[in-house]
Structure formats: structure tokens, C-alpha cells
Amino acid sequence: MAGLLLSGTYDTAGFRTCPVTGLRLHQSVERYVKLFALTAVVALLVGGISAIFVALTRWEVIGLATLPAFYKWLSIHAWNLLIFWMVFMEVAILYIGGPLVLGRPLPLPKLAGIGYAMMLGAALLINHAIATTEAPDNAPLLTSYVPLPSPPLFYLGAVLFIVGVIIAVLPFFVTIWQEKQEFPNRTLPLVTFGAFITAIIALEALLGGLITYVPTLLWRIGLIEHLDAAWYRQMYWIIGHGSQQINLAAMITVWYFLTHVVGGAEVVSERLSRVAFVQYLFFINMGAAHHLLADPGIHTSWKHWNTSYAVYGAVLASMIHAFAIPAGLEAGRRKRGFGRQGLFGWLWSAPWGNPVFSATALGIILFGFIGGISGVVMGQTQINLTWHNTLAVPGHFHGTVVLGTTLTFMGLVYFALPVLFTGSGAQTLGTPSTLLLCGDHGAGHNHDALPRLTLWRAAAPSFGNEFSGYGF
Amino acid sequence: MSSPLKPLTQNWWSIPASRYEKLWVWISAIWGLILFGWMVAWSFIGNQNQHGPTYRIDPMVYRSKLVAYREAGISTAQGLRPAGEDVYIAAMRYGFDGLPVVLKAGKTYRFHLSSYDVQHGLSIRPEHALSKQITLQLLPGYEWVIPMRFDEPGIYRVICNEFCGLGHQVMQAVFIVEE
Numbered sequence: 001m002a003g004l005l006l007s008g009t010y011d012t013a014g015f016r017t018c019p020v021t022g023l024r025l026h027q028s029v030e031r032y033v034k035l036f037a038l039t040a041v042v043a044l045l046v047g048g049i050s051a052i053f054v055a056l057t058r059w060e061v062i063g064l065a066t067l068p069a070f071y072k073w074l075s076i077h078a079w080n081l082l083i084f085w086m087v088f089m090e091v092a093i094l095y096i097g098g099p100l101v102l103g104r105p106l107p108l109p110k111l112a113g114i115g116y117a118m119m120l121g122a123a124l125l126i127n128h129a130i131a132t133t134e135a136p137d138n139a140p141l142l143t144s145y146v147p148l149p150s151p152p153l154f155y156l157g158a159v160l161f162i163v164g165v166i167i168a169v170l171p172f173f174v175t176i177w178q179e180k181q182e183f184p185n186r187t188l189p190l191v192t193f194g195a196f197i198t199a200i201i202a203l204e205a206l207l208g209g210l211i212t213y214v215p216t217l218l219w220r221i222g223l224i225e226h227l228d229a230a231w232y233r234q235m236y237w238i239i240g241h242g243s244q245q246i247n248l249a250a251m252i253t254v255w256y257f258l259t260h261v262v263g264g265a266e267v268v269s270e271r272l273s274r275v276a277f278v279q280y281l282f283f284i285n286m287g288a289a290h291h292l293l294a295d296p297g298i299h300t301s302w303k304h305w306n307t308s309y310a311v312y313g314a315v316l317a318s319m320i321h322a323f324a325i326p327a328g329l330e331a332g333r334r335k336r337g338f339g340r341q342g343l344f345g346w347l348w349s350a351p352w353g354n355p356v357f358s359a360t361a362l363g364i365i366l367f368g369f370i371g372g373i374s375g376v377v378m379g380q381t382q383i384n385l386t387w388h389n390t391l392a393v394p395g396h397f398h399g400t401v402v403l404g405t406t407l408t409f410m411g412l413v414y415f416a417l418p419v420l421f422t423g424s425g426a427q428t429l430g431t432p433s434t435l436l437l438c439g440d441h442g443a444g445h446n447h448d449a450l451p452r453l454t455l456w457r458a459a460a461p462s463f464g465n466e467f468s469g470y471g472f
Numbered sequence: 473m474s475s476p477l478k479p480l481t482q483n484w485w486s487i488p489a490s491r492y493e494k495l496w497v498w499i500s501a502i503w504g505l506i507l508f509g510w511m512v513a514w515s516f517i518g519n520q521n522q523h524g525p526t527y528r529i530d531p532m533v534y535r536s537k538l539v540a541y542r543e544a545g546i547s548t549a550q551g552l553r554p555a556g557e558d559v560y561i562a563a564m565r566y567g568f569d570g571l572p573v574v575l576k577a578g579k580t581y582r583f584h585l586s587s588y589d590v591q592h593g594l595s596i597r598p599e600h601a602l603s604k605q606i607t608l609q610l611l612p613g614y615e616w617v618i619p620m621r622f623d624e625p626g627i628y629r630v631i632c633n634e635f636c637g638l639g640h641q642v643m644q645a646v647f648i649v650e651e
Contacts, residue, residue, distance in 0.1 A: 067638055067641070071635070135638075138638070145634070183479065186481055188479060189475070189477050189479050191477055229591050229612055230611050230614060260477065266473040266474060267475070268489075269490070269493055270480065270484040271484060271488075272493060272497070293522070294608050295609045296608075296616030297526040297611070297614050300515060304512055308508040315500075319496070327492075328473075331473055335473065381515075381521075385520060386604075386605060388609070389595065389634055
């Protein structure tokens, strides 16, 4: 497999031209994008399988798992999907949005490798710690609220994973620095800018994670006697919600990327789209306060300021993207001569049969209407009183992270793997990757796309012609 | 229009957005301000708010306050009838100390809420409509005092809805609201 990851037809400088986007891809970037994305897909598979155990236990007629096993499956489900699937994909997205889009080699590839190894090791450690949880420890679920103890190895794994991600993100920041050194008068492409904002939000969240998990680890192994429950909640949600903010910013970056490369979308207003990304940077982190709306010890004014005024700054940014991305699709497709017939001809004529496009489009629509709206409603202080810690909460975040982020990232996987494996063993490795995706469809996220994926892969040359018509 | 994949060399900041997009942004901004205003306004005009002072307290001290409160009230077969307007509840693995209580409909009580051990949830549900609920987070080391009034007489179920260990699923209690 390592051989497949390394092969390909590159020029002497290590570049090749992407047959679909026309981007100049460097071997070093491709190698790590493949590595992180494939690992993410494995985590998706593990998380998807654990979902079956969670669902069949909650369905009391079947009641599959015992009580301790249920909480372990639930924790494995949470960590593999909400953290490992998403974060491994997000590092891949940063490498796509940074060096790949800019046509640069990946700087400091050794750091990327070290970061990857730490993340992978920590992910295995966390899964191991969850699977072997015994009294007095409890399975951590996602939140591992202090003072309920979780296994010490779990906290250690969380710290190592965070450090691993920080190391893996450094080559992205170096890329941006090198680009600005070389071309001080060029503005970063929008996708790179979105990835840059994502990386800054990620760094904030990750530092919050260290502030949370390092003292918690010390507390669990007895070096700190007491850890305050309210302190933990406030610190934890810097990363607990912060990691979801990374998902959001990364997902929207991917929306701009994929609607462009498979739908022909353009950017209608660079100014507004970029202002919207900057709004996330300033407002969305304060939104983490909505997790504390039903908490004691926090003044109402603080709750109101952070969860309404500040959050609506971020919601406004999402509203801008909600306009800009469909508008960009319409304008771009009309410019290319699609859909001259009727008001929505540009939309009906879009490549819906291509799972890259349909996954992205459904992700955009379902994220906004189910995940986004339920989130804004639940973030209202007094309504939160009636929703807090009920099934409405998993309902909401499955709207955001499954229907939104997972569908979008699956679209990216459908797009990236065939492209990146072209001429480098696609037949060998493409088939297992397709099978891996099948595993996920079995979990019921998108029954539709499976036969289409197969068709699409078989029909790749004809899609290639359509792409070339766009003149990238 | 521009490609999201290509670096820009022109002055993109000076290119104005279309008027439709500007209109959309203004509608969204005004809508956000209305929601913000409504959330703040409901704190003053609404009857459903989770506002109340919190005090740091050692769980052992809270336990002794709860014992003194229980001794001041009248124990009945249905539950404790509090002596005054204060109601003390402490969550612990896996039950609610201080419950059951018998309260009067329409009377405002000061609920004192805390936990003896780990984090718990206090989910209150009227028995005739179990899907209607409010939840408050209970933290060890903090005493939260919230005024509460129950207008409808009946049985109210209390369950823990914060994972607190393997007995979490059986952690429940009741209180009764009388005419």
C-alpha cells in the first residue's frame, strides 16, 4: 500500500497536472492528502459500525448491548465520527486548500508525518481506553464531564491527539507564510482563505483542549486533588464546540471548492464571502457558550451576550454563505451556458447524477434547514431550558455533522480519491476505497449515491469531457 | 465573478456586492437583532427563565443545610411538606436527596439545587405530558437558587439527564403539586 501511495507520473520537480481541475499537484501534498483522507474513511467505517450497536440497543425491542457495553459503543461512535473522521479529513482539507490549491509542495513533510503518527497512535489509544473501561472509570462519551472519572489513558490520548493535530497543521501555516513571502501582492484564493480561517479556529480550539485535558489528566492520576466541575465545563467547550466550528469552516471551504470543480460555480462577491469567514473568526468561538445556558454560576447577561449577539454575528456569516454559494452556482453555470431554460434551469441541469455534486448540494441544503435552524432555535436561552440534554440535541447535531459535514466530506472523498489515485493504482486501491464507502451507505446516510458512484467511476472519461468544457 | 481556486491580483475589495445580496444581508442582520432583542426581553416579560444566583458551597455543607431543612418541614406519606418557601434538592448517584416533596400550586418557591458527587441533570416533567420538560444542570460545589412556581396540580417526574454512571438510567424521583 505504501508503494501505491508513493507512485504516480510526476515531472522532475515532483508536480503533475490534475486532469479535472487543472491544478498543479505536488507529490508530497498528494501523498499526505491520501494518507489523512483514507485514515478518516477508516474512522468513518468504525464509527458507522458502532452506530449500529447504539441504535439496536436504544431500540428496546432488540436491546443488543449490555449497559456498560452500550456506553462504550456510544463513546466509540462519538470519538471516531465526531473527532477522528472529521479531524483527519480536516487536515487533508487544509493540505488541499493550502499547498494543493496554491500549487506548492508541502513544506516540512516530516512534521506532517509526525503529526499523522501521533494522531493515529492517539486515536488507537483512545479507542483502546474506551473499550477497556472498568469501574471506577466510566466510558467518556464525548464530554467526559469532571468529576466523573474516565480512564487515564483516555485523557492521555486526548492530549496526544491534540498535540498531533497542532503539529500536522503547522505545514499549512508555513505554506501560507511562504506564499505571502513569494507573492506579497497576490490575494489568497477564496478556498485557501477559508482553509486559513479554519486553521486559526482549529488552533484556538486545540489550545483550549490542552487547557482542558492536561489538568484533567493530572487530576485523574492524582497530581491535582480537585478539579471544579464548572471550570471543566467552561474550558471543555472551547474544544468541545470549537471542534465543531472547525467542521463548519472546513465544510464551507469544501462547498466553495466542490461546487466550483464539479458544478462550475464562481465567487459572486469576494468581499462578502471573505467578510463572512472573518466573522466566524471573531464570533463563532463565543457561541460555545450555548452549551452552558442551563448551567449555574454564569450570569444571564454573559449567556445572552455570547449566545445571541455574538452568535448572530456568526449566523449572519452563515446566511452570507447560504446566499453566496447557490448564487455562485447559478452565475457560474449561466455563464457557461447551462440552464438558459427557465428560472431554475441552472439547478436542474446541474450534475445531480455525480455523487460529488449531489452529496455537496444535499449537504448544503440539509445543513442549513435542519442543522442550522434547529441550532439557532436551541441557542435561545429560554428555549434551551426545554431542549437541554434531550434527544433534540443529538437530533440537532446529526443535522449539522451528519447531514452537513459528513455528506460534504463524503463528496470530497468521492472527488479526491479517484483524482488522486489516477495513474497510481486506482484499480487496486480504488476498489477497496469504494467498498469502504459502501460500508457507510449501509449505515443509511445516502442510499442513493452508491450505484451512482459505481456508474460515475465507470463513466469517468465522459465526466472528464464535461469538466474540460468549463475551461479551468 | 472569480474562481475560488485562483489568487487575485485586482482590488476585489472595491467591487460592490449585488443589491440582492446586500438586501439579503440586511434582512439577516435585522432578523438577528430581533432574535437578540427577544431573548433579552423575555428575561423581563417572560415567565420561563433559568435566572437565579449561585453560591459556591462544599457538598458536605450543602448536605447539612438539606438535613436542617428536612427537620424543619413535616414528613408525610406523600413526601416532605416544606416549612417555608425554600425547597432543597441534591442530586447524587443515583437519586435525588430532598425528594419527594409536596408543594402548593400557584405558590412561588425558592429551589436550591446542587449535587453531592458528580454532574447531574434535573429534568422536570409533568406526568400527564412527559415530553414537556425543563432541564437544569446540577454541579457539585455550587448551590443554584431559582424561583419556581407550578400552576398545574399533579405529579411531576424528575429524572437525571446527564450521564453520571452505570446507574444513570434508573435515577429518578417525583414531587407532588396540590391544589
